[in-house]
Amino acid sequence: xxxxxxxxxxxxxxxxxxxxxDPYSVEEMSAAQERxxxxxQWRMIWWRFxxxxxxxxxxxxxxxxxxxxxxxxxxAPYGLDTRNTDYIYAPPQRVHFLYRGKLAxxxxxxxxxxxxxxxxxxxxxxxxxxxxxxxxxxxxxxxxFWGLVDGDVHLLCPAKGGHLFLLGTxxxxxxxxxxxxxxxxxxxxxxxxxxxxxxxxGIIIGGIAGYYGGWTDIMIQRGIEVIQSFxxxxxxxxxxxxxxxxxxxxxVYFGITIILGMIEWTHLARAVRxxxxxxxxxxxxxxxVLMGATPARIIGRHLLPSFMSHLIASATxxxxxxxxxxxxxxxxxxxLRPPITSWGVLLNEAQNISVVAxxxxxxxxxxxxxxxxxxxxxxxxxxxxxxxxxx
Amino acid sequence: xLGYLVRRILIMIPTLIAISIVxxxxxxxxxxxxxxxxxxxxxxxxxxxxLAKIAFLKAQYGFDLPVWRQYLTWAINLLHGDMxxxxxxxxxVTQVVGDRLFLTFLVxxxxxxxxxxxxxxIGVYSATHQYxxxxxxxxxxGFLGLATPSFLLALLLVYFxxxxxxxxxxxxxxxxxxxxxxxxxxAGSVAAHIWVPVIVIGTAGTAAMIRRLRANLLDELQKxxxxxxxxxxxxxxxxxxxxxxxMALNPFISDIGSLLPxxxxxxxxxxxxxxxxxxxxxxxDALRSxxxxxxxxxxxxxxxxxxxxxxLSDLALAALDPRIRLQTGRSR
Numbered sequence: 001x002x003x004x005x006x007x008x009x010x011x012x013x014x015x016x017x018x019x020x021x022d023p024y025s026v027e028e029m030s031a032a033q034e035r036x037x038x039x040x041q042w043r044m045i046w047w048r049f050x051x052x053x054x055x056x057x058x059x060x061x062x063x064x065x066x067x068x069x070x071x072x073x074x075x076a077p078y079g080l081d082t083r084n085t086d087y088i089y090a091p092p093q094r095v096h097f098l099y100r101g102k103l104a105x106x107x108x109x110x111x112x113x114x115x116x117x118x119x120x121x122x123x124x125x126x127x128x129x130x131x132x133x134x135x136x137x138x139x140x141x142x143x144x145f146w147g148l149v150d151g152d153v154h155l156l157c158p159a160k161g162g163h164l165f166l167l168g169t170x171x172x173x174x175x176x177x178x179x180x181x182x183x184x185x186x187x188x189x190x191x192x193x194x195x196x197x198x199x200x201x202g203i204i205i206g207g208i209a210g211y212y213g214g215w216t217d218i219m220i221q222r223g224i225e226v227i228q229s230f231x232x233x234x235x236x237x238x239x240x241x242x243x244x245x246x247x248x249x250x251x252v253y254f255g256i257t258i259i260l261g262m263i264e265w266t267h268l269a270r271a272v273r274x275x276x277x278x279x280x281x282x283x284x285x286x287x288x289v290l291m292g293a294t295p296a297r298i299i300g301r302h303l304l305p306s307f308m309s310h311l312i313a314s315a316t317x318x319x320x321x322x323x324x325x326x327x328x329x330x331x332x333x334x335x336l337r338p339p340i341t342s343w344g345v346l347l348n349e350a351q352n353i354s355v356v357a358x359x360x361x362x363x364x365x366x367x368x369x370x371x372x373x374x375x376x377x378x379x380x381x382x383x384x385x386x387x388x389x390x391x
Numbered sequence: 392x393l394g395y396l397v398r399r400i401l402i403m404i405p406t407l408i409a410i411s412i413v414x415x416x417x418x419x420x421x422x423x424x425x426x427x428x429x430x431x432x433x434x435x436x437x438x439x440x441x442l443a444k445i446a447f448l449k450a451q452y453g454f455d456l457p458v459w460r461q462y463l464t465w466a467i468n469l470l471h472g473d474m475x476x477x478x479x480x481x482x483x484v485t486q487v488v489g490d491r492l493f494l495t496f497l498v499x500x501x502x503x504x505x506x507x508x509x510x511x512x513i514g515v516y517s518a519t520h521q522y523x524x525x526x527x528x529x530x531x532x533g534f535l536g537l538a539t540p541s542f543l544l545a546l547l548l549v550y551f552x553x554x555x556x557x558x559x560x561x562x563x564x565x566x567x568x569x570x571x572x573x574x575x576x577x578a579g580s581v582a583a584h585i586w587v588p589v590i591v592i593g594t595a596g597t598a599a600m601i602r603r604l605r606a607n608l609l610d611e612l613q614k615x616x617x618x619x620x621x622x623x624x625x626x627x628x629x630x631x632x633x634x635x636x637x638m639a640l641n642p643f644i645s646d647i648g649s650l651l652p653x654x655x656x657x658x659x660x661x662x663x664x665x666x667x668x669x670x671x672x673x674x675x676d677a678l679r680s681x682x683x684x685x686x687x688x689x690x691x692x693x694x695x696x697x698x699x700x701x702x703l704s705d706l707a708l709a710a711l712d713p714r715i716r717l718q719t720g721r722s723r
Contacts, residue, residue: 229701373537
């Protein structure tokens with residue numbers, strides 16, 4: 001190296017920092033990063049889930065539906081069995097906001113009833129001279145809220161002396177909207193109770209299979225295969241036909257939910273088993289075994305929490321098939337029986353072609369079924385995508 | 392392959408035995424068996440002529456034996472093609488059933504063919520055109536198909552076909568052919584009627600199948616071998632059909648296992664609504680009147696159909712994928 005080069009190097013301005021040296025300064029995290037890296041698993045799941053717009057909307061719809069079933073009595077304009085014998089098979093009324101060209105409070109038109117003697121049909125014609133304004137938060141049919149508290153406040157009521165059939169009436173003159181709202185209480189909980197049953201069975205049986213492996217596993221796997229090779233609906237039909245006729249409706253309701261749950265648990269058991277098989281080889285599991293933990297504790301305390309999110313997602317995806325199953329069973333007349341009202345029981349009245357031709361509004365209970373099933377599907381999809389936030 | 396076949400059949404036999412035990416239990420679950428009621432009814436009417444018949448039935452189906460002997464008699468009779476005795480019809484089940492088993496089989500197979508034919512192109516389109524308008528529209532209809540109860544679809548279709556096309560599509564054949572022996576005319580009539588139930592039953596399965604094919608194909612399309620194939624200038628269609636599609640096809644075939652129970656379930660309820668001469672309506676009737684032998688044999692037939700279907704799909708899969716036939720049997 002020549003002397004010139006050396007001199008030019010020493011001529012460079014020399015900088016010395018007087019601050020103490022911090023070796024971690026490069027890796028310092030901003031507050032936002034800190035928040036991200038220290039987030040708990042469930043918080044991360046929530047962040048991931050929030051990105052799935054459709055799932056969030058579906059979740060909101062489901063939440064609204066489940067809150068609504070708490071207040072059926074208030075939301076429904078009429079009681080479950082209130083009969084309006086003058087309005088049998090009345091078609092749905094339209095809500096109007098304009099009366100003779102002027103803006104008005106929402107109202108429906110009263111109708112004139114005439115029996116068409118030629119084909120014996122009841123004809124209801126809206127009468128333009130009989131506007132019946134809808135009342136809000138008003139006193140109407142009496143009810144016992146949750147069978148405990150007496151009340152008569154409704155969100156919507158017909159005008160005094162008038163009628164309000166937004167979705168029409170059935171063959172006994174009962175308001176279909178009210179019946180759909182009450183039916184939600186049964187239809188929406190059937191899936192929940194059923195899934196609770198299959199969740200319990202799935203975790204216990206799948207847990208045993210996955211934890212012990214070997215022969216236990218093979219036997220349980222074969223058993224699951226046997227159950228899965230039955231077509232569900234015919235098996236449900238057979239089992240619910242066996243429920244004794246003497247049972248009270250509420251017992252039948254629990255019987256049906258248990259039957260639904262008893263067949264659907266297989267999917268959950270499979271999921272539990274395959275997860276356990278891979279997880280039980282992990283170090284933390286071996287450590288627990290060495291410390292003398294019992295199998296039940298290892299499964300419950302160490303293994304299950306590591307894939308609880310997956311389980312909840314798969315359970316959510318099982319609910320819609322149960323709701324559809326109950327609807328189908330009740331539609332066929334093998335499921336729930338009339339004093340209990342579910343959407344399937346309501347659809348039971350729409351069994352033949354003449355209903356489609358003459359009283360198509362009787363098929364409306366299928367709309368909430370479709371909405372609920374879709375919402376559960378999207379919600380479950382979103383949950384499943386979010387279930388493993390570390391990937 | 393032969394080894395795999397033998398192994399697979401050996402697994403199938405205990406499965407079938409277990410299924411038959413479950414069904415026999417179901418037959419015997421209702422309190423008070425039909426046979427005792429039947430005899431009491433006959434005797435209260437003072438019909439003595441049938442006593443000989445009762446004795447014959449007792450011997451044939453072993454009603455006075457212990458339960459496990461009854462099961463054996465039932466199972467052995469089943470193997471001989473004797474499915475028990477329908478008390479509601481007062482005929483052997485085999486005679487009551489008639490064409491129904493065959494027609495159920497026909498409808499199920501047609502539905503599966505329909506599902507594949509429709510789901511395949513749509514699934515491939517959906518995956519290759521991810522997030523396009525077409526994909527969104529198809530996805531929307533797919534989900535709608537999944538969520539709509541099939542009996543409602545059946546009702547609507549029957550109604551609209553009647554109103555707009557003036558055809559009556561209840562049943563599987565024109566009324567003149569009912570209870571007639573098979574002929575070309577009858578077969579033609581069945582072919583003209585079968586498409587409506589097939590579409591109705593197939594909708595939900597098709598929707599599910601499209602979703603799965605799309606997901607599988609999307610996974611494959613992201614992999615490096617496909618990117619490489621495209622990068623070196625392979626024609627997109629050829630690149631797609633040659634590699635990723637074949638990979639995505641495996642679950643497609645193995646899906647028969649989960650598709651068949653769905654199809655048979657769907658067929659049961661749709662055929663009640665459309666009054667098809669298949670097993671569905673008769674199963675419902677049998678269950679309502681607690682004619683358990685009839686119901687049991689339908690259940691057995693449906694489960695048997697499923698097991699055979701899964702078996703066939705496993706064979707097809709093994710033929711397609713050497714990895715599977717070398718394993719110790721696939722757990723479906």
